[in-house]
Amino acid sequence: MPTISERDKEVIWHPYTNMKVWPEAIAIVKGEGLYLVDENGNRYMDAISSWWVNLHGHAHPYIAEKVSKQLTELEHCIFAGFTHEPAVRLAERLLEILPAGMKKIFYSDNGSTAVEVSLKMALQYWKNKGIEKKKIIAIQNAYHGDTFGAMSVSGRSVFTEAFTGQLFEVEFIPFPGNQDSSMESIAILERILQGGDVAAFIAEPIVQGSAGMQMYDADTLEIYFRLCKNYKAIIIADEVMTGFGRTGPLFACDYIQTLPDIICLSKGLTGGAMPLGVTAATQDIFEAFYDDDKMKTLYHGHSFTGNPTICAAALASLDLLQQDSCTESRKRIIQSHARFAMTIADDPLVADVRQTGTILAIEISTDAPSYHSSLRDVMYRFFLDKKIIMRPLGNIIYILPPYCITDEELGYIYGCIKELLREISR
Numbered sequence: 001m002p003t004i005s006e007r008d009k010e011v012i013w014h015p016y017t018n019m020k021v022w023p024e025a026i027a028i029v030k031g032e033g034l035y036l037v038d039e040n041g042n043r044y045m046d047a048i049s050s051w052w053v054n055l056h057g058h059a060h061p062y063i064a065e066k067v068s069k070q071l072t073e074l075e076h077c078i079f080a081g082f083t084h085e086p087a088v089r090l091a092e093r094l095l096e097i098l099p100a101g102m103k104k105i106f107y108s109d110n111g112s113t114a115v116e117v118s119l120k121m122a123l124q125y126w127k128n129k130g131i132e133k134k135k136i137i138a139i140q141n142a143y144h145g146d147t148f149g150a151m152s153v154s155g156r157s158v159f160t161e162a163f164t165g166q167l168f169e170v171e172f173i174p175f176p177g178n179q180d181s182s183m184e185s186i187a188i189l190e191r192i193l194q195g196g197d198v199a200a201f202i203a204e205p206i207v208q209g210s211a212g213m214q215m216y217d218a219d220t221l222e223i224y225f226r227l228c229k230n231y232k233a234i235i236i237a238d239e240v241m242t243g244f245g246r247t248g249p250l251f252a253c254d255y256i257q258t259l260p261d262i263i264c265l266s267k268g269l270t271g272g273a274m275p276l277g278v279t280a281a282t283q284d285i286f287e288a289f290y291d292d293d294k295m296k297t298l299y300h301g302h303s304f305t306g307n308p309t310i311c312a313a314a315l316a317s318l319d320l321l322q323q324d325s326c327t328e329s330r331k332r333i334i335q336s337h338a339r340f341a342m343t344i345a346d347d348p349l350v351a352d353v354r355q356t357g358t359i360l361a362i363e364i365s366t367d368a369p370s371y372h373s374s375l376r377d378v379m380y381r382f383f384l385d386k387k388i389i390m391r392p393l394g395n396i397i398y399i400l401p402p403y404c405i406t407d408e409e410l411g412y413i414y415g416c417i418k419e420l421l422r423e424i425s426r
């Protein structure tokens with residue numbers, strides 16, 4: 001009997017995977033809290049929450065129960081001209097916890113579509129008002145997704161290389177990595193805004209995920225947003241990765257006072273159980289589309305928009321997220337990361353160790369820090385051997401765990417990181 005992994009090789013084309021050079025995929029047959037169990041019985045710690053989506057552990061019985069119940073009541077229904085309790089309730093609950101000012105929830109399917117919708121909202125907002133503003137500003141090396149609009153506002157990289165020339169033009173400001181680059185970045189943002197033709201500014205607040213968990217301070221974000229307000233450019237906060245407690249508070253925008261106009265959500269929204277995208281907007285954005293003129297409609301939707309089963313998963317995840325025990329777990333992870341970071345900060349192989357909330361990133365010194373570096377593959381395999389799922393971003397390893405992880409499990413991962421540092425230094 002061929003294994004699942006062997007059968008996979010015949011029929012599956014995996015994401016971000018060079019199918020020729022990469023060995024066969026590990027077949028997972030079960031999820032259990034922090035662990036993913038493969039067809040040979042190996043148990044892997046999911047230190048990166050399966051691409052940053054899982055909040056409460058795999059196959060969570062509470063989410064499963066709510067989803068199962070919803071499936072027997074209403075599994076799906078068209079969302080234009082019809083609505084249902086799970087979608088309405090989820091919108092109500094999200095608006096209660098999102099940064100102030102959000103008034104309407106638009107559903108889509110994932111992080112990329114949440115971003116696509118935000119860009120369409122922003123561009124059409126100005127068109128509907130009869131104002132010529134089309135320019136979009138983003139931050140260098142950002143990652144906002146793999147659809148064409150989302151790629152256009154993302155940094156030009158290996159992800160976008162094949163589509164050079166087919167992405168729309170975007171002005172990129174430097175990443176605010178330190179005080180000097182922050183000042184330069186702010187100055188460039190202001191200069192572009194002064195042109196008066198900027199439709200929107202999009203940013204991953206506080207942490208740029210795919211760029212290598214690059215972190216910047218909340219003061220800079222505050223200044224960016226304030227400048228955009230002054231020059232009347234729409235602010236899009238892409239909280240697809242940072243949302244739902246990853247950076248400490250529920251949303252990274254909670255670190256600052258100036259409010260965005262649009263917020264994109266996905267990943268942790270359903271606790272990682274099902275795909276869902278949300279684009280939240282202020283009343284002002286919504287009202288630019290609220291008109292008798294049918295040409296002012298936001299003509300965007302997906303077959304599964306507002307799917308009730310997925311909304312039920314998101315509602316269940318919110319129940320878990322809002323329990324005191326979850327808040328306590330996040331605090332515990334944050335403290336634990338901080339203690340560990342201190343123990344490796346002076347290691348000669350550690351070029352940088354940084355933390356925001358439950359996200360800990362360690363940059364390993366190397367002469368070749370590229371996404372395709374061989375060090376990356378060495379580290380990936382090292383952790384797999386230790387039964388830890390870790391996908392280094394080039395020379396950067398990071399822990400972004402489900403909130404159910406225990407101190408002991410964190411301790412094991414930290415221990416393996418120290419062992420990796422010893423091995424590389426040999």
Ligand SMILES: Cc1ncc(COP(=O)(O)O)c(C=O)c1O
Nearest residue numbers: 110111112143144145209240241
């Ligand atoms: C900040 C950010 N925006 C958007 C996306 C795209 O989300 P998805 O992979 O669900 O399309 C990602 C994915 O990593 C992300 O980190």
